[in-house]
Amino acid sequence: MISHIYKKEDDLKYKENLKKKILKLKKEKHAVIIVHNYQRDEVQDIADISGDSLALSQAAVEADAKVIVFCGVDFMAESASILNPDKIVLLPVKEAGCPMADMVTVERLREKRNKYPDAAVVCYVNSSAQIKAESDICCTSSNAIQIVQSLKDCKEVIFVPDKNLGRYVQQNVPDKNIILWEGFCPTHIRVSKEEILKAKTDHSEAEVVAHPECNPDVLSVSDHICSTGGMFKYVKASKSKEFIIVTESGMLYRLRKDNPDKKFYVPTDRLVCPTMKLTTLGWVAHSLEAMEHEIRISGDIRDRAYKALERMLNVSGEKPGASLAGY
Numbered sequence: 613m614i615s616h617i618y619k620k621e622d623d624l625k626y627k628e629n630l631k632k633k634i635l636k637l638k639k640e641k642h643a644v645i646i647v648h649n650y651q652r653d654e655v656q657d658i659a660d661i662s663g664d665s666l667a668l669s670q671a672a673v674e675a676d677a678k679v680i681v682f683c684g685v686d687f688m689a690e691s692a693s694i695l696n697p698d699k700i701v702l703l704p705v706k707e708a709g710c711p712m713a714d715m716v717t718v719e720r721l722r723e724k725r726n727k728y729p730d731a732a733v734v735c736y737v738n739s740s741a742q743i744k745a746e747s748d749i750c751c752t753s754s755n756a757i758q759i760v761q762s763l764k765d766c767k768e769v770i771f772v773p774d775k776n777l778g779r780y781v782q783q784n785v786p787d788k789n790i791i792l793w794e795g796f797c798p799t800h801i802r803v804s805k806e807e808i809l810k811a812k813t814d815h816s817e818a819e820v821v822a823h824p825e826c827n828p829d830v831l832s833v834s835d836h837i838c839s840t841g842g843m844f845k846y847v848k849a850s851k852s853k854e855f856i857i858v859t860e861s862g863m864l865y866r867l868r869k870d871n872p873d874k875k876f877y878v879p880t881d882r883l884v885c886p887t888m889k890l891t892t893l894g895w896v897a898h899s900l901e902a903m904e905h906e907i908r909i910s911g912d913i914r915d916r917a918y919k920a921l922e923r924m925l926n927v928s929g930e931k932p933g934a935s936l937a938g939y
């Protein structure tokens with residue numbers, strides 16, 4: 613028992629020392645630390661800016677820094693590089709990828725385009741720079757409906773890679789034919805409808821707030837569906853005092869911190885994205901020290917991917933460089 617307590621104290625001391633080291637290195641390298649909402653609690657604590665994938669990329673443009681340390685997964689760091697060609701973008705752990713983003717390849721997307729030559733290609737930002745470069749426009753989970761609606765002259769849309777987000781968009785934009793891709797988030801599909809119903813029974817006053825990457829039957833029993841950034845806004849504005857949060861568990865940290873008078877529950881402990889959790893304080897310190905791992909998207913891929921991102925930002929009323937709040 614005593615050794616257990618010592619271990620915990622050592623751990624805390626270790627983390628405090630790492631935080632001091634990161635702060636020092638950050639000043640020396642003129643860096644900014646940008647952290648996604650799903651990151652470990654202690655990594656969220658060292659954030660200069662935290663938020664959802666799109667807001668972070670936009671905030672990166674505004675940041676007065678030479679170096680961006682992106683604590684998230686690779687497609688987010690890539691977007692930051694596409695939008696910030698003059699800055700050095702570092703991803704602390706190079707293996708931190710998004711399995712859903714890997715579920716679409718350029719060759720297969722081209723085949724699909726050939727099959728549906730009149731369709732526009734909309735790609736979720738959870739995709740590689742190469743896929744963005746092949747697409748007409750990007751979207752995020754917060755603006756996907758608006759982006760598809762904006763394609764006035766297009767009746768058909770190839771939506772990649774997330775079939776669940778695509779299906780959610782189809783329900784909300786019935787006048788278009790959405791051609792779904794067989795991609796999905798291995799983390800968000802882990803929760804079942806039965807688990808949501810059980811959580812609702814256990815917490816009958818709670819509202820269910822779910823991410824659109826969840827399976828359709830889960831979304832069908834949810835009270836509100838939105839992006840991670842949208843969850844902060846929704847919870848703050850809601851009169852409810854209790855919420856069942858159906859997305860990656862990292863969200864709970866700031867929701868609890870920002871709303872101490874409200875209660876938050878998870879329907880299962882399995883909502884953990886393994887690659888999001890690879891980034892630790894130790895890796896952030898190493899990243900700044902060794903200036904690893906640089907993510908740079910350049911040339912033709914960067915130019916074409918930039919256009920798809922820029923179109924999205926124009927539709928959703930934000931231009932690259934727009935100043936955003938943390939989410």
Ligand code: 13P
Binds near residue numbers: 664665666825
């Ligand atoms: P947000 O853009 O809503 O933060 O989502 C990113 C993500 O990876 C969801 O799984």
Ligand code: SF4
Binds near residue numbers: 685860885886888
């Ligand atoms: Fe990718 Fe899912 Fe992890 Fe988000 S939660 S980064 S979509 S695997």
